[in-house]
Amino acid sequence: MKAQTIxxxxxxxxxxxxENAVSSNDEETDPTELADEMYNFLEHPLNINTAxxxxxxxxxxxxxxxxxxxxxxxKDFGELFSxxxxxxxxxxxxxxxxxxxxxxxxxxxxxxxxKEGKKRFRNTLVFRTGLDPDKKNGFIPDTTNPNxxxxxxxxxxxxxxxxxRNFRFGFTSDQDAGESFKLGxxxxxxxxxxxxxxxxxxxxxxxxxIGDFIASWGQGLVLGGYGCRKGxxxxxxxxxxxxxxxxxxxxxxxxxxCAASFGWGDLNLEVFASNLKTDASLHSLPDDTLAPQFFNxxxxxxxxxxxxxxxxxxxxxxxxxxxHAQLVRKNIVWGFSYLNQEFSNKWVRNSTAYTQEIFDKGTxxxxxxxxxxxxxxxxALFGEIAADTKARMAIFSGFLAELHPLxxxxxxxxxxxxxxxxxxxxxxxxSQDTKNEEGFYLGLQMYPWKYLKLDLYADxxxxxxxxxxxxxxxxxxxxxxxxxxxxSRELSCNLRFRYExxxxxxxxxxxxxxxxxxxxxxGFRLELNYLLNKNIRLKSRIEFSYFQIGKQKMTTGFYSGHxxxxxxxSQKYKLWFRYAIYDIPRWDNRIYAYENDVLYSFSVPAFSSxxxxxxxxxxxxxxxxxxxxxxxxxxxxxxxxxxxxGEDEVKGISDSYLTMQLRFKI
Numbered sequence: 201m202k203a204q205t206i207x208x209x210x211x212x213x214x215x216x217x218x219e220n221a222v223s224s225n226d227e228e229t230d231p232t233e234l235a236d237e238m239y240n241f242l243e244h245p246l247n248i249n250t251a252x253x254x255x256x257x258x259x260x261x262x263x264x265x266x267x268x269x270x271x272x273x274x275k276d277f278g279e280l281f282s283x284x285x286x287x288x289x290x291x292x293x294x295x296x297x298x299x300x301x302x303x304x305x306x307x308x309x310x311x312x313x314x315k316e317g318k319k320r321f322r323n324t325l326v327f328r329t330g331l332d333p334d335k336k337n338g339f340i341p342d343t344t345n346p347n348x349x350x351x352x353x354x355x356x357x358x359x360x361x362x363x364x365r366n367f368r369f370g371f372t373s374d375q376d377a378g379e380s381f382k383l384g385x386x387x388x389x390x391x392x393x394x395x396x397x398x399x400x401x402x403x404x405x406x407x408x409x410i411g412d413f414i415a416s417w418g419q420g421l422v423l424g425g426y427g428c429r430k431g432x433x434x435x436x437x438x439x440x441x442x443x444x445x446x447x448x449x450x451x452x453x454x455x456x457x458c459a460a461s462f463g464w465g466d467l468n469l470e471v472f473a474s475n476l477k478t479d480a481s482l483h484s485l486p487d488d489t490l491a492p493q494f495f496n497x498x499x500x501x502x503x504x505x506x507x508x509x510x511x512x513x514x515x516x517x518x519x520x521x522x523x524h525a526q527l528v529r530k531n532i533v534w535g536f537s538y539l540n541q542e543f544s545n546k547w548v549r550n551s552t553a554y555t556q557e558i559f560d561k562g563t564x565x566x567x568x569x570x571x572x573x574x575x576x577x578x579x580a581l582f583g584e585i586a587a588d589t590k591a592r593m594a595i596f597s598g599f600l601a602e603l604h605p606l607x608x609x610x611x612x613x614x615x616x617x618x619x620x621x622x623x624x625x626x627x628x629x630x631s632q633d634t635k636n637e638e639g640f641y642l643g644l645q646m647y648p649w650k651y652l653k654l655d656l657y658a659d660x661x662x663x664x665x666x667x668x669x670x671x672x673x674x675x676x677x678x679x680x681x682x683x684x685x686x687x688s689r690e691l692s693c694n695l696r697f698r699y700e701x702x703x704x705x706x707x708x709x710x711x712x713x714x715x716x717x718x719x720x721x722x723g724f725r726l727e728l729n730y731l732l733n734k735n736i737r738l739k740s741r742i743e744f745s746y747f748q749i750g751k752q753k754m755t756t757g758f759y760s761g762h763x764x765x766x767x768x769x770s771q772k773y774k775l776w777f778r779y780a781i782y783d784i785p786r787w788d789n790r791i792y793a794y795e796n797d798v799l800y801s802f803s804v805p806a807f808s809s810x811x812x813x814x815x816x817x818x819x820x821x822x823x824x825x826x827x828x829x830x831x832x833x834x835x836x837x838x839x840x841x842x843x844x845x846g847e848d849e850v851k852g853i854s855d856s857y858l859t860m861q862l863r864f865k866i
Contacts, residue, residue, distance in 0.1 A: 236448060238303070239799060245305040249279040254442055259303055263437045263600055263608070266291040268531075268575040280306045290578075291602060295653060295686065321866070323362035326800060328861040330355040330377070334854065338378055338505060338847030347847050349378030349505040356390070357449055359800065371395035374449040378505030391504055394454070396445040406461040406468070412446040413459045415472060416626075417524040418571030421586035421594045421634060422537040424626025425453075432682050432696070434643035434657040436610045436628065437600055438573050438582045442524075443470050451502030452478075455520065471523040477514035479504075482545065494546035506847070517544040520624075533573040537586070541565045541623055549621075557621075565589055567622055578602040588621040594634055596627055598641075606647040614639050618665035630661045630676070638662050653684040669705060671714050676702025694727040704749050717750035721788060739763040747788040757784035759791045759807055777816040784808045798829040798861040811837040825866055831859040 237258055246255060248270065256267045269291045274280065283306055286292045331354045338349040355377045361370035373390040375381070381389055396411035416425035418438075425441060443459040459472035479499035499512045522539035547559040559565060569586035583597030598612030614629055618636040627634035628641075639661030646654050662675035683695040699722035705714045723745040730738045740762045748754040761780035767773065776796050784791060787808050795803040796817055807813075817831040834856035837843065843850050 236800060241303040245303055247307050248304050249274065249306060257438070258441055259300070260433075261296075261300055261303065263291070263435050263580075266296075268577070268580065282306060290605070293605075293647070295684075321362070321364045323360070323866050325864040326357070326359040326861060327863075328355075328357040328359075328798065328801070328859065330857060330859045332377060333856050333858065334850045334852060336844060336847060337849045347506045347508055349847065350380040350507075351375070351378045351505060353377055358390075359447065359449075361447060366400045368398040368400075368445065369396070370445070370447050372447055372449055374451070376503055376505070379503070392449070392451050392502070394446060394448075396447065398445045404462055404464060406463050407443065408458070408460040409443060409445055410458050412454050412456050413443055413472070414446050414454050415443045415459065415470070415522075415524075416441045417470075417537045418535055418569055418586075419582070419584040419596045419628070420626040421584045421596060421622060422539050422567045422569035423522065423524075423624050424634075429628070430630075430641075430657065430659060430678065430680070432655055432680070434610070434655045434680070434682075435600060435608060435645055436598055436612050436641065436643060437580065443472060452498075452500045466528045468526040468528070469523065470526075471521075473521040474519070476518045476520075478516050478518050479512045480515045480545075481512055482515050494548045495543075496548055496550060515545075518542075519544075531575040535571045537567070537569040537571065539567045539624065557619075565621065565623065567625070586620075586622065586625070590619075590621075592617045592620045594620045594622065594625070594627060607644075608646070609642065609644045611643075612641040614641075630659070630678070631663075631667075636663050636665050636667060638664060651686045653686075655682040655684070656680060670703070670716060671705070672716055674703040674716055676700065690731040692729045694725070694729075696723075696725040696727075698723050706750065719747070719749045719788075721745070721747040723791070735767055735769065737763075737765040739765070741793070743791050743793075745784070745789045745791050747786065749788075755785050755789055757786075757789035757791055757808075758782060759784065759793060761793055761813075763796075765796075772821045774819040775817070778814070780813045781811075782807045782813070783810045785810075795833070796831075798831055798859055799863060801859075801861075803833075809837055810839040811835055825864060827863040827865070829859075829861040829863070833857050 238260065241259060246259065248256070253267050253271060256262055256270070262270075269289055270286075273289045280286070283297065283301060283304070285306075286297050286300075287294065335353055336349075338347065339353045340348075342348055356373075356375040358373045359370070360372075361368065363369075372392075372394045374392045375390050379391040381391075394412045396409055396413060398407065398409045399405075400407050414425045415423055417423050425444075443461055446454040448454075454476075455472060455474035456476040457472060457474035459470070462469045479502070480495040480497070481499060482493070482495050484493055495516060498516070498518075501509075504510050504513050518541060520539065520541040522537070524535055524537045526533060526535040542562055542564050543559070544561065546561050549557045549559065566589050567586055569584055571584035572582065574581040578601060580600045581597075582599070583595075585596075586594045588594075594616040596612065596614045598610060600608070600610040602608045612628065614627065614637065616627060616629065616635050616637045620635040622634050625634035629637045629639065631637055639659060641657065641659045643657040644655070648654060657678075657680050659678040660675070661677070662673070663670065664673050666673065678700045679698065681697045683693075685693040685695075687693075699720075701718065701720050703716040704719040706717045723743060725741065725743040727741040728739065732738055741760070743759045745757040745759075746754055747757075759780065759782040761778055763776065763778045766775045778795065780793070782791065784807055790806040790808045792804055792806050795805065795815055797803045798817070798819075813833070813835045815831070815833040817829065819827065819829045822828050834854060836854050838853075841851065841853060843852075843855050
């Protein structure tokens with residue numbers, strides 16, 4: 201692959217992963233850390249000669265037996281001299297190597313490059329601002345509106361990260377549009393600030409993090425970070441990534457305190473303690489005259505724009521601690537996890553319409569789990585079993601096998617009891633919650649022809665008990681077939697079919713009790729990528745979706761997007777724009793489409809209604825160490841006169857957003 205195409209190929213790989221992460225999960229999914237990890241490897245490629253198995257997993261591009269095969273090859277034959285040598289390793293092919301190329305490098309473990317890297321001081325400062333020219337109702341001055349926003353109609357983000365030798369430090373400050381700097385009488389105080397200090401060692405102390413961090417162990421049944429979800433990456437494999445620094449602007453799903461990792465030969469131990477303030481709505485009993493005593497669920501919006509939202513800010517304190525011990529013996533890895541969480545207020549949890557749990561202030565909510573992983577060359581076995589405070593279980597097990605260098609498949613089984621309580625769990629499944637689900641999953645990847653790659657999966661699942669949106673238990677099935685054709689290095693074609701059948705609440709209820717009806721939805725996608733020359737890349741995508749519930753008329757949606765990407769030979773100037781049209785009549789027909797965004801940010805909107813969308817983004821190097829990025833996006837609607845609801849409502853037939861970012865790097 202030509203050197204000039206490597207950054208573009210890396211960005212394309214990241215876009216596919218992010219789109220899968222959002223479109224295969226709940227629309228509130230925010231895989232910011234996944235984006236940060238992959239962009240970090242794009243800028244600072246991983247040296248695979250010295251990388252550990254955990255670092256290789258953080259690439260999110262390799263299966264378990266590919267990792268095992270790579271490490272075994274280096275152990276038996278020594279370090280790689282070139283990326284081309286990857287072709288000699290079992291499980292690696294040209295298509296995979298081209299995908300990996302932007303994110304990895306090959307260099308000696310004792311060379312001058314490593315010594316130079318240890319002495320080098322690196323830092324990066326990023327400033328980003330965003331402006332919505334179409335003012336929402338909340339920004340319109342109105343002294344009689346108690347929900348009017350207190351801040352300006354712009355967002356601000358400042359991010360700094362530095363590294364020297366084995367130390368890394370960073371902080372992130374974020375101010376959403378509508379939020380005020382004058383919280384609690386403090387001037388020039390951003391709404392959200394996150395920071396971390398990390399030390400990486402080589403002896404018994406492997407890593408220590410003070411500040412904000414995330415953690416993921418086993419298969420995520422006790423503690424999970426970014427979980428594995430269904431998408432075009434059809435082969436399931438272990439997802440554990442241990443403790444890692446947190447440097448995103450998301451105001452939820454992280455821990456704050458101290459975490460450390462230790463190692464003694466075959467034994468590894470990770471521990472942490474966290475004390476994090478969390479948003480929530482506090483309530484009192486009807487006949488209680490005291491201050492609010494309990495909450496029903498944490499608030500995850502992260503918005504504090506008016507008095508109503510400010511009342512939720514830092515209302516409760518989540519105290520948690522836990523650990524994960526791991527024993528490695530040749531090809532067998534066994535681990536044990538423990539997690540304890542407490543809240544500063546009583547928690548009244550409404551699990552479903554028919555069940556309720558009450559946890560008094562200071563009551564410990566505990567989870568324990570045991571995970572395993574066995575690598576046997578062409579076969580990898582993995583799984584986890586977990587239990588909560590009341591001994592309710594969650595089980596996940598699977599294996600990954602290579603029947604032939606051109607045929608690989610994975611099979612997995614999950615069984616999460618109806619009221620399993622894992623507040624930070626992120627197990628694989630149809631539902632975002634790791635509870636009330638049982639299912640079998642089969643994924644297959646094969647190369648039936650030299651220029652053709654075929655990915656498919658079949659997932660059969662059931663919900664044994666009532667869910668929040670159902671009136672009876674039900675089952676469903678989900679299928680995907682994905683063809684990737686590579687007739688040349690300049691041209692690639694993707695053809696995807698997806699079909700899902702489950703049950704939804706009836707929309708024509710006349711008895712007073714909602715009944716469930718069979719719902720069918722699916723879609724078809726055709727995407728072409730063409731490298732016109734060293735400087736210009738073209739991309740076109742056409743996608744159809746359909747949805748039908750019961751005997752109602754089937755509804756269909758349509759999306760067509762076309763991209764143009766240009767960069768100069770020196771890569772000093774880059775330009776990208778997209779023009780898209782869509783006609784999607786209802787939310788059930790929504791179509792997700794990844795959009796290029798400024799570095800350390802991502803955009804994967806869900807399209808519905810009818811309209812057009814235009815995006816233009818440019819990037820240039822003002823100085824050798826100073827980079828400017830500008831992005832403008834505008835949507836025009838043909839069938840609606842307003843967008844959003846309440847204080848977020850915008851009157852008009854268009855919606856636009858402008859983003860500007862400066863990045864200073866040494």
